[in-house]
Amino acid sequence: MAEDAKFEDGAERPIYLAAMDDGSLPIVSSLVQDAVFPITEMKFDKAAREFALLVNRFRWEDKERAESRGRPYERVQSVLRVGDVMGVSTMGIDRSDADTILSLLAISWDEGEDGTGTxxxxxxxxxxxxxxxxxxxxxxxxxxxxxLAPSRHAPEHPEE
Structure with a gap:
C-alpha cells in the first residue's frame, strides 16, 4: 500500500505566500493553476471583508522532482484568502448546486483607481x-x- 508523501520527505516546507502587488500575483496564480474545490468551500465573510477558498492544489513546485524520482504526483489542501473584499460576483457557475466541483485556471488583476481593483x-x-x-x-x-494525486497524472493544457 502506497503511503502519502510528507513535506519532510523532500526537506520542503508548506507554501505560505502573499501577493500584495501585481508582480507577485502571477506566482500565486501559477501555484493554484488546476486547483479543484467543491463549491461549498468558497466563503465570503462580508463583515470581515474576506473571501476564502479551500482548494486541492496540484503541487507544480514538485512536478519535476516527482518525475525525476519516478514517483506519483502530489496535491495538497491550501487556503487561498483574499482580504479587503468589497464585493463578490460569479459568472457561469450554479452556486445552488452543492455537488459542483470547480477547477481554478488562473487569477488575474485589473487595477482601478487609488489601488482598488478587481x-x-x-x-x-x-x-x-x-x-x-x-x-x-x-x-x-x-x-x-x-x-498522492488521485489521478496520478499531471494536469495538461494541450495547445488548441
Missing part, C-alpha cells in the same frame, strides 16, 4: 469569480500534508 478567478468551463477589492491582498497557505 481580482478575477478564471474557472474551467467558462466560469469566473470576481472580487472587487480595496487593495491587492492575496495569501496562499498549504494547510495539510501533500497526498
Amino acid at each position: 481580482l478575477t478567478f478564471t474557472l474551467a468551463g467558462d466560469g469566473a469569480i470576481r472580487l472587487k477589492v480595496e487593495c491587492l491582498d492575496v495569501v496562499l497557505k498549504d494547510v495539510t500534508r501533500p497526498y
Whole structure:
C-alpha cells in the first residue's frame, strides 16, 4: 500500500505566500493553476471583508522532482484568502448546486483607481469569480500534508 508523501520527505516546507502587488500575483496564480474545490468551500465573510477558498492544489513546485524520482504526483489542501473584499460576483457557475466541483485556471488583476481593483478567478468551463477589492491582498497557505494525486497524472493544457 502506497503511503502519502510528507513535506519532510523532500526537506520542503508548506507554501505560505502573499501577493500584495501585481508582480507577485502571477506566482500565486501559477501555484493554484488546476486547483479543484467543491463549491461549498468558497466563503465570503462580508463583515470581515474576506473571501476564502479551500482548494486541492496540484503541487507544480514538485512536478519535476516527482518525475525525476519516478514517483506519483502530489496535491495538497491550501487556503487561498483574499482580504479587503468589497464585493463578490460569479459568472457561469450554479452556486445552488452543492455537488459542483470547480477547477481554478488562473487569477488575474485589473487595477482601478487609488489601488482598488478587481481580482478575477478564471474557472474551467467558462466560469469566473470576481472580487472587487480595496487593495491587492492575496495569501496562499498549504494547510495539510501533500497526498498522492488521485489521478496520478499531471494536469495538461494541450495547445488548441
